[in-house]
Amino acid sequence: MKSVIPVTTLEIKTACSQCNLRELCLPFGLDPNEVDQLDELVGSRRKIKRQQHLYRSGDTFEAIYAIRAGSFKTDVILEDGRDQVTGFQMTGEVLGLDGISTEHHSCNAIALEDSEVCVIPFGRLEELSRQVESLQHQFHKIMSREIVRDHGVMMLLGSMRAEERLAAFLLNMSQRFTARGFSPSEFHLRMTRDEIGSYLGLKLETVSRAFSRFQEEGLVAVQQKHIRILDTPGLKRLLNHHAV
Amino acid sequence: MKSVIPVTTLEIKTACSQCNLRELCLPFGLDPNEVDQLDELVGSRRKIKRQQHLYRSGDTFEAIYAIRAGSFKTDVILEDGRDQVTGFQMTGEVLGLDGISTEHHSCNAIALEDSEVCVIPFGRLEELSRQVESLQHQFHKIMSREIVRDHGVMMLLGSMRAEERLAAFLLNMSQRFTARGFSPSEFHLRMTRDEIGSYLGLKLETVSRAFSRFQEEGLVAVQQKHIRILDTPGLKRLLNHHAV
């Protein structure tokens, strides 16, 4: 027997239970019944066009966002105009956690391509995670993962040389594409050299030169934003074989 | 009428309700009854001698720690020996959040001086925060604050010059000492030039030279680890007046 569901509902409602990203996202570790409860609180989806803001620094914090399609960057801007990209986010990753601390967002989230997010009203998430232990724990893990990730970036910015930073970046991207079922060795970067540079604490020329160098050495094949990793162990060696 | 409490209990039990750090720490925003519940789960205190580890990278994660006295640094170490200080923590701040994500700590926490922490078993904290909404929210704020702080460090490492980094560091220390009721302008640094350098992505010689430069310019008076800030606006100007 089939249950009859109006088409409109299917279109309007977000359904974590149907989402192929649930293993990466908030529903991870929840049983089907709990996922249904989560489904109910995920109010709506929101489409964000390329280059548009999902939220801005200073905006009142109301919800966190799970990326359903597309990708984003987050950045912080100083009064004098300097900016720093603090991260690139892919599908299944959560945006907006910075806003909890002061009830206002402290960075900008900008779509790198036409994207779609699930809006998760934060008050309701806290409410449900008081009832659903596995949801509470998964949410805590996601926040903690963000902290660990940031420590990795600090290591990168604080103690690595340009080529090491780029190698670490490429290996990280590769790993995240893999986790999403894409090729580990061939992918399309959504961000510019300037944005990569900002993230890695380098100028865009330095990023470009490092790419060229990797290409010369047969580590990767670079064609603009299209990357093919030819020698993963070689990239990894670059990271650890640092002459002390 | 006075209630009679055995002296031993007073000594053994931690008491958030009695702690003058409660406005900075987990109890913030809780009503007295809720603080009592928190008191019950704070199992024990632990004394850590200078230079000793509170936990090490790889250790199984069991608890988070609130600093009751003293101060700590956290660092990450790469296989090739390079290390990066990811933060300095003072009284009332919480350590160990990195461990939630994988059930294992991902950094080292080392006491900068003889210190004492309150051990907060994490499972029980999650349990209680399912019952006490204000505790849940305060915990989320603390995690979020850590993320925002890390973004600030990324900005510092990614887009500031040496003297700007040190100025930002000093202003940050000043502000945190102030929040703890100490002088905003005169304090004692617990960490070495090398540790400051690691945190700021600089070599210790560069840190030392920047201190000397600040002294020449009358911004601060430096005597080893004893710092007197003479011109706070001057330091702030250094941060924002960056020639683009």
Place this chain on the structure above:
DNA sequence: GGAGCCCTTTGATCCACGTCAATACGATTT
């Protein structure tokens, strides 16, 4: 309270990355 050692300062030199500049490429629009 003295010995030893770690920490800090300062100078001289080097080099990785930044800066400036010119050109080339590619996606989008018309």
Place this chain on the structure above:
DNA sequence: AAATCGTATTGACGTGGATCAAAGGGCTCC
């Protein structure tokens, strides 16, 4: 298919901070 504009590459040169080196200075631990 040409025009336009943002993006990327590459070269030449400059510089901020790293590195190497050598004194001092002040804790810490007997």
